[in-house]
Amino acid sequence: MPELPEVEAARALIARAALQREIAVVDDADTYVCRPHAPGELADALSGRTLTAANRIGKSMWVETDEGEGPSLGLHLGMAGRIIIDGAHAGDPLSAAEAREAVEAGGHPDPRLSGDPAWARFTLEFADGGRLVLFDKRRLGRAVLNPDLTHLGPDAAEISAADFRARVGRGDAPLKARIMDQSVLAGVGNLLADEALWRAELSPVRAAGELDDDELNRLRRAIRATTRDAIRLGGVHTGTLIEHRRRDGHCPRCGAPLVRGKVGGRTTWWCPEEQR
DNA sequence: AGCATTGTTTCACA
DNA sequence: TTGTGAAACAATGC
Numbered sequence: 293m294p295e296l297p298e299v300e301a302a303r304a305l306i307a308r309a310a311l312q313r314e315i316a317v318v319d320d321a322d323t324y325v326c327r328p329h330a331p332g333e334l335a336d337a338l339s340g341r342t343l344t345a346a347n348r349i350g351k352s353m354w355v356e357t358d359e360g361e362g363p364s365l366g367l368h369l370g371m372a373g374r375i376i377i378d379g380a381h382a383g384d385p386l387s388a389a390e391a392r393e394a395v396e397a398g399g400h401p402d403p404r405l406s407g408d409p410a411w412a413r414f415t416l417e418f419a420d421g422g423r424l425v426l427f428d429k430r431r432l433g434r435a436v437l438n439p440d441l442t443h444l445g446p447d448a449a450e451i452s453a454a455d456f457r458a459r460v461g462r463g464d465a466p467l468k469a470r471i472m473d474q475s476v477l478a479g480v481g482n483l484l485a486d487e488a489l490w491r492a493e494l495s496p497v498r499a500a501g502e503l504d505d506d507e508l509n510r511l512r513r514a515i516r517a518t519t520r521d522a523i524r525l526g527g528v529h530t531g532t533l534i535e536h537r538r539r540d541g542h543c544p545r546c547g548a549p550l551v552r553g554k555v556g557g558r559t560t561w562w563c564p565e566e567q568r
Numbered sequence: 569a570g571c572a573t574t575g576t577t578t579c580a581c582a
Numbered sequence: 583t584t585g586t587g588a589a590a591c592a593a594t595g596c
Binding site: 298351368369370371430434474484528529558559 | 574
Binding site for chain 1: 585586587588589591592593594
């Protein structure tokens, strides 16, 4: 589930709990998660270094070492990854209820994390004995050295209104596919897209190039608001539409039956009455 | 048992 | 050349 809000929570966790700690041991044995690196390459590059800054664009994170003197460590949570540092975690909440619990608990203790070493796909063990773990049941997360982020568009939470209109408001592709294209705009995933389009009352299937300036501005505000709320409430799953779509299948605002279809190759829910 | 799944990359084809 | 859509990737959940 990690989309921009979950990744931002993971980045903040790293910034809060992992910086200024010397790396002693690195487990990079999972060659799929660490592809294209060979086992030992990340360990050789990172051992003895200290993490000094945690950054993010969209769903991609990179952590600097030794004030930028050392290699950077790229981290991606993929479809189901989370970051765990000394037992605290962020990323991939499995449900809205669990996300709320995690926020209320503050320290985020998670019973599922005890005794599941098989799902620790990449580990930094610090000299003080603590550890940072990329925990990922589905193994689609990544840990790489010096990640190439040049193909990413501006972060969805930071982009200016003019830049947003210029980048999103063009092309024949469905609007939803356009805002999920990470080279156009970085950070919007399947659930955040549905929620933001519903809030903006815009149809996911309209051609992106057809939107006028007012509609594009409205969509940008909806993406920002949805992102902000998701960070505050504990994740994308706390979205209003997201919580209603399977439960009763009706629009939470007007009560019309929601439509379920495929847009841009992804399952999409929307209100045919309000989203035009 | 079969289908769906939050993400990204690759490839076929317009 | 651009850009769209499907399939593959790994593994789990319903």
